[in-house]
Amino acid sequence: MSRAALASNGLCARIWVCFRSRFGQFIAESGGSLGYALWSVIELFYEAGTLVATGASSGLPEPFVWDGRTRQWRAPASAYREMVLSLRAQGVPHEDRASAFEKIPLESRVAMEPRPYQKEALGAWRRDGLRGVVVLPTGAGKTAVALSAMERVGRSTLVVVPTLALLKQWYSVLQDAFGGSVTIGLLGGGYHEITPLTVTTYDSAYIHAERYGDRFALVVYDEVHHLPAPKNAIIAKMLLAPYALGLTATPERPDGGHGLLPELVGPVVYRRTPEDLAGTYLAPFELVRIPIELTAQERFDYAQAEAVYRDFLEKHRLPMRSPEDWQRFIMVASTSHSGGREALLAARQRREIREGAMRKGATLETLLRRHWDDRVIVFAKSVDEVYALSRRFLIPGVTYETPARERKEILDRFREGRYRAVIASDVLNEGVDVPDAGVAVILAGSASRREYVQRLGRILRPREGKRAILYELVTAQTGEEFTARRRKETII
DSSP: OOHHHHHHTTOOGGGGHHHHHHHHHHHHHHTSOSSTTTEEEEEEEEETTEEEEEEESSOOOTTOEEETTTTEEEEEGGGHHHHHHHHHHHTOOEEEESOOOOBOOOOOSSOOOOOHHHHHHHHHHHHTTSEEEEEOOTTSOHHHHHHHHHHHHOBOEEEEESSHHHHHHHHHHHHHHHTTTSOEEEEETTEEEOOSEEEEEHHHHHHHHHHHTTSOSEEEEETGGGTTSHHHHHHHHTOOOSEEEEEESOOOOTTSGGGGHHHHTOOEEEEOOHHHHBTTTBOOEEEEEEEEOOOHHHHHHHHHHHHHHHHHHHHTTOOOSSHHHHHHHHHHHHHOSSSHHHHHHHHHHHHHHHHSOHHHHHHHHHHHHHTTTSOEEEEOSSHHHHHHHHHHHTOOEEOTTSOHHHHHHHHHHHHHTSOSEEEEOGGGSSSSOOOOOSEEEESSOOSOHHHHHHHHHTTOOOOTTOOEEEEEEEETTSHHHHHHHHHTTTTO
């Protein structure tokens, strides 16, 4: 990549200050500047997900390590930007034989004026050196920000998505926007077509990153909260790409992995919540929490199960504050010969009682009657509950078990108004193009903030005169109350 190419993409001096500090310390310890005294001409190569540097007569600072097998200095491919900026800042002669980026003339055929907050998001990303995460609610136009970013960079781009459904959606979007000037490639779902503008899944990117990691100057990570997962994080480390854009409605992860995002893709450079945009760019909305009382029998059964469950937790000194704590409980109970099986059964029973409380069904029936002329999405937790409620209310159900063709048919009919309601499990949280709805009912859910924001986003597409309503049916005096409070922290 030439000096002019980098300069044209906004690589200003402040971006390499933090990089320079590490290299500068190394320079000082070496007794001089990075010039001919220490090096001849540095040559950079890409090799199987790594960056190789040759021509150094002395050692290189971290993340480079000496590869004794090949007698070369080697670092993760992601060190490319840091290395190039540092070499240029110090005036070290070098040849870039690593990158195989291509210029691509991108000009969207879709004539749409970006909304003010979309312009702000793009501007913030530019000011941070064309790296970072943009956080916008579902339905707020994150894709439009990405298209503008691609036009701005004007170089080979890889779009990484979590699901095959999103793979197809992004392909259609890119085809509509840029199909007249470039060929859109697909990697995943049975396709293996690599072009300067390619869409892939996280799984396929992980498999092929070391092979194609030198091809793309910009990487767009859709639903970027998936990136910090141990396997996915390797993708970012094996790509040379000096520019990166992450898109998500909620970057936070229960395991704290979002702390890795600044290293992998850049910091959060712009953030807006549903409340920020409601009433102007998103539909105004109302959150309604409906307490559900257990029947006398349900209360008795729940208390018994709760006692067995809590007794086991106290006996083994197991806290229960996070998903990791729950996984530890499962492990301990599964291997315990003293009440472990009983504790597991009790935990399951208490969950089934609070999530499937008899009066939830009656309340749902009331809400469906109240909103008979609205389009309603009902969110259940388990597949069994989806099917049971589907049969009870004659509402089509959508789960992970629903074949893709049937799922599309259901959602198409929902969009056309032929179905006024659908009931779904987690399958509609992410990666599915859900038609506009005005009402959502959460029968059960997790403490995940992301899940809550995504479900809210399904009903926020603006429409004249529309006011969206999200109902939460929360079983009173159970752990469901705590769960409901936690998942709403970023909304209210």
